[in-house]
Amino acid sequence: MVTIRDVAKHAGVSVATVSHVINGTRKVAPETEARVRRVMEELGYQPNAIAQSLRKRATYAVGVLVSDITNPFFATLVRGVEDAALEAGYSVIVCNSDEDPEKEDIYIRALWRRRIDGMLIAPTRDGTSPALQELVKRNLPFVFVDRKAKGVSAPAVLSDNVGGAYLATKHLIERGHRRIGIVLGIPGATTTEERFAGYRQALEEASLPFAREYAVWGGYRIEGGWQAATTFLSLHNPPTAIFSTNNLMTLGVLQALNRHAVRIPQEVAVVGFDDLEWAEIIQPPLTVIAQRPYEIGHLAFKVLLSMFADPGVVNDQEEMRISVELKIRASS
Numbered sequence: 001m002v003t004i005r006d007v008a009k010h011a012g013v014s015v016a017t018v019s020h021v022i023n024g025t026r027k028v029a030p031e032t033e034a035r036v037r038r039v040m041e042e043l044g045y046q047p048n049a050i051a052q053s054l055r056k057r058a059t060y061a062v063g064v065l066v067s068d069i070t071n072p073f074f075a076t077l078v079r080g081v082e083d084a085a086l087e088a089g090y091s092v093i094v095c096n097s098d099e100d101p102e103k104e105d106i107y108i109r110a111l112w113r114r115r116i117d118g119m120l121i122a123p124t125r126d127g128t129s130p131a132l133q134e135l136v137k138r139n140l141p142f143v144f145v146d147r148k149a150k151g152v153s154a155p156a157v158l159s160d161n162v163g164g165a166y167l168a169t170k171h172l173i174e175r176g177h178r179r180i181g182i183v184l185g186i187p188g189a190t191t192t193e194e195r196f197a198g199y200r201q202a203l204e205e206a207s208l209p210f211a212r213e214y215a216v217w218g219g220y221r222i223e224g225g226w227q228a229a230t231t232f233l234s235l236h237n238p239p240t241a242i243f244s245t246n247n248l249m250t251l252g253v254l255q256a257l258n259r260h261a262v263r264i265p266q267e268v269a270v271v272g273f274d275d276l277e278w279a280e281i282i283q284p285p286l287t288v289i290a291q292r293p294y295e296i297g298h299l300a301f302k303v304l305l306s307m308f309a310d311p312g313v314v315n316d317q318e319e320m321r322i323s324v325e326l327k328i329r330a331s332s
Contacts, residue, residue: 002045011039027309037089061091062304063111063119064297065104066145068220069096071248072276073293074122077145080297081120088305090117099124099186099220105131112140118304120297123149126188141307145300146293148190153316155307157300161191164289164324165198165245168271171287172241173206175332177269181239183218183228183249195245195273214239218249225252233260240268241332247274250286269332284330292322 004022008015013036020026021036028036039045064081066074078094085092093116095107104124108131111119118141123129126149135142136152144156172180182199185192196215203210216231218224225244229252232238244250250272254264262268264284272279275290299320 002043004045006043007036007039007045010043011036030305030309034087038087040089058117058308059115060089061093061114061116062301063093063095063107063114063116064121064145065095065097065107065111065119066122067097067099067124068248069094071220071246073247073274073291074146077122077293077297080294080299081301082297084298084301084305088301090301090305097122097124101125101129105129108132108135112138117308118142120145120300120304121149122146123152124186124189126150126152141304143300143304143307145296146191148319150188150190155303155316155318155320157296157303157320157322158190159291159296160321160324161194162198162201164273164291164326165195165243166202167198167324167326168243168273168287168289169199169202170205171326171328172243172269172271172332173202173208175241175269177239177241178208179211179214179237179239179241181214181216181228181232181242183216183225183242183244183246183253185218185220185246185249187217192245199243218244218246218252220246220248222248222252222255225249225254226256227252229253229256230260233257233262238268241265241270242268243271243273245273247272247276250274254282254286264331271332275327280329287329287332288327290325290327292324296322 004015004018008018018036020028021033064078068074082092097104101124120143122145132149132152142154144154148156184196200210213235216228218228242253244253264270271287273289275288279286279288
């Protein structure tokens with residue numbers, strides 16, 4: 001049977017260090033902790049989980065609450081969380097809110113009742129969420145991913161949404177477009193507001209007026225993108241380009257344009273937010289703002305892990321922005 005001494009020997013540390021890693025009784029350097037946990041896994045060492053949990057009051061489990069796990073963006077983000085968590089010896093419980101605030105509250109409460117050590121949350125709304133306020137009062141560590149809840153102090157790992165939307169809109173302007181429609185997500189979501197701000201910034205920089213009829217809600221859903229594109233096509237002066245601010249809505253936009261036999265980009269250019277496998281193989285290949293969801297999830301867990309080791313190491317107001325990239329293809 002593998003013992004704690006075996007782990008210490010293979011990891012090149014003392015038995016006391018291994019014990020501190022297992023029980024959380026003293027802060028251990030992140031690199032050392034990772035090495036010890038990796039050796040524990042390789043040797044198949046299993047500490048007494050019940051005794052360990054009672055000593056530290058820890059479960060070595062974290063919750064991840066995303067808005068739509070069927071969205072490849074969030075699926076990849078969760079994979080980044082899982083890989084980082086496994087390396088540190090944690091398990092992950094994934095919940096899906098379906099962009100439903102009530103469901104979000106139910107899952108947040110269910111997760112903390114299971115005494116998880118912390119959460120990663122892509123919120124559906126602002127800080128009026130009762131369950132989020134409870135997390136703050138209970139001092140349970142959590143990190144926002146992809147979006148923030150306004151009015152709630154917590155670290156956040158986010159994409160450069162303003163910069164990405166600015167790049168997309170500027171690209172279309174440089175292609176000669178002056179009537180650019182934007183498909184927005186959910187009212188109040190920080191991703192929606194930031195991408196809208198980047199769009200407006202590019203218009204203003206080019207001295208182009210903003211037209212309200214060229215901004216349509218899509219709800220981060222395929223059917224919302226379909227309806228938005230249909231609405232644009234019904235206008236007296238329809239946009240010559242459409243910027244869709246999420247991948248599912250982009251699918252809906254493309255489906256609607258195809259159904260109406262609109263040629264891309266000859267009649268309407270399209271740029272999407274998110275780069276997926278299908279974006280490069282459809283005809284014409286899709287111009288996108290490529291995000292890095294795996295890095296967002298991986299970094300977010302690392303931030304949460306550092307909060308476990310030292311609650312004061314991360315500022316509650318701290319934002320970490322992951323860069324995005326404009327990938328120009330034939331759709332624009």
